[in-house]
Amino acid sequence: MAQLELRDVVKIYPFVNVKKHLFDRKKARKMLDMQRRMPYLTNEGVVAVQQYSLSVEPGEFVVLYGPSGCGKSTVLRMIAGLEDVTAGELLIDGEDQEGVMPELRDLSMVFQEYSLYPHFTVEENIAFPLKNLHIPREEVERRTDLMIRLLELQKVRREKPASLSGGEMQRTAIGRALIKRPKIFLMDEPFSNLDAPLRMKLRVMIKKIHQELGSTFIYVTHDMQEAMSLATKLVVMKDGMIVQEGTPAEIYRNPSDTDAASMIGFPEINLFSDACIVRDEKGCILRLLSRDYPCPALPKEFPGGPVIAGIRPVHFSVYREADQEKDDRILCTVLLREVVGKETHLVLQETGKAENAQEIRVVVRADEEGAGSLPGQELWIRPEIGEAFLFDPESEERIG
Numbered sequence: 001m002a003q004l005e006l007r008d009v010v011k012i013y014p015f016v017n018v019k020k021h022l023f024d025r026k027k028a029r030k031m032l033d034m035q036r037r038m039p040y041l042t043n044e045g046v047v048a049v050q051q052y053s054l055s056v057e058p059g060e061f062v063v064l065y066g067p068s069g070c071g072k073s074t075v076l077r078m079i080a081g082l083e084d085v086t087a088g089e090l091l092i093d094g095e096d097q098e099g100v101m102p103e104l105r106d107l108s109m110v111f112q113e114y115s116l117y118p119h120f121t122v123e124e125n126i127a128f129p130l131k132n133l134h135i136p137r138e139e140v141e142r143r144t145d146l147m148i149r150l151l152e153l154q155k156v157r158r159e160k161p162a163s164l165s166g167g168e169m170q171r172t173a174i175g176r177a178l179i180k181r182p183k184i185f186l187m188d189e190p191f192s193n194l195d196a197p198l199r200m201k202l203r204v205m206i207k208k209i210h211q212e213l214g215s216t217f218i219y220v221t222h223d224m225q226e227a228m229s230l231a232t233k234l235v236v237m238k239d240g241m242i243v244q245e246g247t248p249a250e251i252y253r254n255p256s257d258t259d260a261a262s263m264i265g266f267p268e269i270n271l272f273s274d275a276c277i278v279r280d281e282k283g284c285i286l287r288l289l290s291r292d293y294p295c296p297a298l299p300k301e302f303p304g305g306p307v308i309a310g311i312r313p314v315h316f317s318v319y320r321e322a323d324q325e326k327d328d329r330i331l332c333t334v335l336l337r338e339v340v341g342k343e344t345h346l347v348l349q350e351t352g353k354a355e356n357a358q359e360i361r362v363v364v365r366a367d368e369e370g371a372g373s374l375p376g377q378e379l380w381i382r383p384e385i386g387e388a389f390l391f392d393p394e395s396e397e398r399i400g
Contacts, residue, residue: 002183009088011049065227066237108177147175275309310389318370329380
């Protein structure tokens, strides 16, 4: 186990030098044009990671989560020593890693590709790092047996990679990385090439290994379910920066801005950019979806005006009829219905609005009203305003 700290780390990739690509200038120019369209540039090149500060405690399972191109893998490669740090500090157990070669950092890394030795069996692949360090044979056998048991590879321990399934090869690669018992274990989207049931099985296995060994894990993924199920600390990233960090439950319940709110949770949160806060003699009112609702808790200094209202799909009530006594139900047309086990996910649109009106995602249980609705049918919905998140329309940061 080890403590890792990144302090104001920056990574800049220099622009492609077209003159150096004598035999493929057309491809080099395309790459240069693409780089110049990136959102963050300096005179030196493309800023892949900026002002990145993160502390990882011993034994934590940290997941770096975000869309493709947000800098997750770049951060992981800088930790591993495969990329230089342009600016800032990267410390392991308090020691600056500038100039320290990857093999001297006591880390292990698993990539998307398995990269196994084809002429070795499963147990030989797993044991190779220890044999290379000249560890006594009895200790090598003991650790290899432990890895094979933890990764459930007993039946294929004497098979070679050519006869293994994708999941078995990935488990072998994980075992080879773990057997050294490194200070920090790095994983770069290791399950992205596998099918969904196998990914679920391997997630359970990795979590079990983490609990048994107590190693420090840093895991990169763009799969929200993986991030939520594995992390003890979740780091949400966008454009090379940390949007928010905390436990998965903390970020889900208290997103710091619209990016964190929309990236965590399935189906994605509904963000209504045309909401408005009105303060008058009647009190504070939230105008949302053509209706007035009691205003959620807001800072007293907030004067009112436009806001972005975020409501998760589970925080809508669905009805087949209107309530004559309370005119707060909104008539919507069903656009799409998707059955997901005991839940039904609906995509709705407010009836009577233009065709390009905002879609509303709603989740209902199988035994609730509206679960059997088909596209084209109409339903009434009521948002649970007490569960709404309010964001500033300019900064998109949370205000209530």
